[in-house]
Amino acid sequence: MFTQIKFNLYYFLKYSYKTVLTFWLIFLGFLLFFLCITTLFQSFEIEFVGVNTLPSLIFTAIFAVLFFKETFPAIIKFGASRTSYLFAYVLYLILFTITMSIISNVYLFAMGYIIDFFHIDNFSYYGINIMDHQIATSQLILYESFLYMFFFLVFNIVAALLYKFGYKVSIVFLIIVSFPIFVRSFADELFHFFAQFIITEKEYSQFSFFILYIILIGILWLIVRNQSIIDKITNK
Amino acid sequence: MNIEVSKLKKVYGKKEALKDINLHLSGNKIIGLLGKNGAGKTTFMRILAGHFRQSKGDIQINEQPVFNNYEQTKDICFIMESNNFYEKFSVQEILTISSKFYPNWDESYANKLLDIFQLNAKQKIKTLSKGMYSALGIIIGLSSNAPITIFDEPYIGLDASNRSTFYDLLLQSYQQNPRLIILSTHLIDEVSKLFEEVIIFHEGSVMLHELSEELEKKHAIIKGRKEEIDQYIKNRHVIHESTILGQKTAVLFDEEKIDDERFEVSKLNLQELFVYLTKERMREIVHSN
Known part of the structure; x- marks a missing residue:
């Protein structure tokens, strides 16, 4: 099993490092472009407010969908078992989360330094600290990591569902699952329940995230354990 | 290698792709798997490679189930006519990854084959022509030295000269490292002399399974x-x-x-x-x- 996990992880890293790197480089280019614009036009009233967490979470969601679709069949074709895929996946999930959080915070620190150094007043750049300035930085970094992990897992499950059941069944399933949001009494209950995952709420608990991850990984395992490598959307 | 298939059935929706297949394959040999389009050849090979589960029946290699069983699937290299590799990888990346997954991988042989088929190691998979893509599949299949090597129409887009090279290499590779090679093809005339055994699938059933010599007689x-x-x-x-x-x-x-x-x-x-x-x-x- 260890050998399989090692090879699977190798495949995951080979598959993903260029994509992750490209995203952050494009994002850096985008930030520097706006930084130049705001610096050049400081006399005009142009103000730029950048937030790095939102784009990186959107990237995580899209990347997670593609990740399952493109790695699962490839790895099974190489002979690895579905169990080893899941173990390697969990390790990769941790590595991915750490990488994203580190890069995101390096960006935040570097941009903050540049803004202070050049006294640029009309360019603000925030991370997840935009939510609440009272919370300790270490807690915010940890919370950001939790969000990356959550987004990656949820969108991976969506991708795995689409892969296994195709559009029709998956969409019906997702509608049924998301239906309570649209019923007032359920929605209130749900909001109360989700408060434990929101850092600014008093019900917030890091432990809840761990339980959530275990449940989500369990769901992914149920989908993947006997999964065919034929994609029900493309039938290939 | 000993492959035992009994009452194997695969159903897609209402369509029966495989109907109660019984087969016994053993020893090192080159087997020709023949059949018209939709006869069930690819479905059978994919179940054998552990790509998905059968609906009913049993398929075992060395008395062990195949599905989700790394001990067996690590010894299988299955090259299909398409969808073998992630398109954003380069040829070299595919070779490197394959070298990790296949325990008997022969790197120097892979590099030699790269020269023979004139493939550029730096080229991305998505930029390869159909023939070059097929050549890469052949390189992986032969260099894997997997005890069960399966080729499903591996030469789509390959010209006659390269196909002939493939047959020579296949025979050479088999002589150097005897193993069970299953070759599914529609170009029967070109490869018939390589087959020691022939299996013909017809509408989801095994219509014939004979030694080539017996078939001749x-x-x-x-x-x-x-x-x-x-x-x-x-x-x-x-x-x-x-x-x-x-x-x-x-x-x-x-x-x-x-x-x-x-x-x-x-x-x-x-x-x-x-x-x-x-x-x-x-x-x-x-x-x-």
């Missing part, structure tokens, strides 16, 4: 006067017949020897035999309906 073309031929073939297994200017030709199957001086006796090649056998089966189905 088991049939005959007889040619002679129509009346004499008609009389001779009564109650025999005829898979094809034609008459031109009073001269009749019939292809008999399940006939060990024909000693009749009135007739000219000859043999079919595998491709012709395959065509007549599958056509005959179709006729039987049409008549029974």
